[in-house]
Amino acid sequence: MNATGEGEAAPRQIEVLASVRGRVMCMDSAYDVDEANRGRDVCVNSSYCGVLPARFIAEHRPRAAIGMDCGVGPEGSAIAGLWYLEALGIPAAVADVMTAHLGDGVHLYHHGIVSFANQPALDCGVTAGMAVREAAALLLEHDPVAAAASEITNRTVMETTPDGRSVVAADSIAFGTSEDTDRNVLVTAGHTGRSAVPYLRRCRPFGFICSDGGRGLNDSGMAGLYLVEADGLAGATVDARRARMGSGLSHYHDGIISAVNALAAAAGVEIGMACPQAAHHLLHRRPPTASPVP
Template structure:
């Protein structure tokens, strides 16, 4: 099933989306319920879409409470923003957030509109329809994509992207490290990663209800792509550099396990193993 965006039928009805990375002009002035993590980059994308208010997933809070870091960004421009608990609704599934989500955190602008912890996501979305629109736009986001060639220009590349939506076709066959959560967006296996990389890494978003924060891994297996997630408590979600530099592996798929990746390894160690495999230095176990 492809990821979905449900447009409002009236001004007060929220837009429900599986990801904040795929919003159209209909988002402007609307309340957005998006099953992305609540980190800075996701909140930034919501803000530049000119939404009235936004509800995201707290992604297990994690290192430096990065899973709700977007609430502060939103507050700086007067955007009412809240998150649902990762233990109440599946990350990557907007309809599930509306059906089961429970508010875990809210910024001052959202609280002023009547949003509070413990509310259902649906009730909070209704309250946000009365929120004062933001008074400003966010500052431009810093570079969200870069590449490393630790083994020289002819060796394998490490592609660091803060959002999996930034992957490119030319990243096929490389190691792609993202700041994104490991949840499969909209249940579509192609959404696990929109190129056939050799391997990909994500943040486990606290794993959460139905182990939603790891559901990209079997989808990658189906495409013979090695996949792993790092614990949200060891790396800041939404920051690929933190996934790579700080993360400790919490789950791996079958393909990654066959190449030698294991839970508890550092992401750096995991990537070294993957690059060895790409250069033919190790064989599948």
């Protein structure tokens, strides 16, 4: 029976869309993905997307997969398979479990609303809040860009001043460049421990906001914040419990300031401030006074 208790069980896979590139196939379980889907089909399966279902999906390497978030769960266990599949280069997304019937792939296709997507799926145009049927069509017709990890920086300009200086979100401080030197505010998504210091000193942003990494023993996750004060770098951290490490955009949109160094505090950045406001303060702070020429 289906989720409403009526009729016979559906076939293992039902085609709902086709093109020269492949098909969108609906199925009630991730365990119904098979070799016929390899390299061509988007598998809309009404299972949770934990690591175990993702392993079954990955064995047959379909073009893409869409499952259910099942309330996300402790440690994100119900959607952890998104990143398992991302590591294999397979675009994947999940729908809010309250928008479609569990165990009914066709219902998921017609009624589901996307809640989370991995980076390859985002690269194909999938976004949270999108209808599953629209996301499935995008995944069928688009391929994520093949690139090395160091090439996927997700640098995004969030605010720009009239003179062309910007707040730039990126996934790591390692993605800071010479164009940021004494010019841009970087919002990045790694911790601010001592290993971040060489990267901060190399690119010398006008200001920076990184993660506190959950603070760590003896506040080691934010030690770099104070080590670079002598270099004239104004910086702050956001609470790692509120913003996703590894996502500069999450740090910008979701971040709440957890610590500031003296230079950032002088610019008006305060603990508890939302990241966009803090980044704005850093972008518009008064430049350090140049040292007099001897």
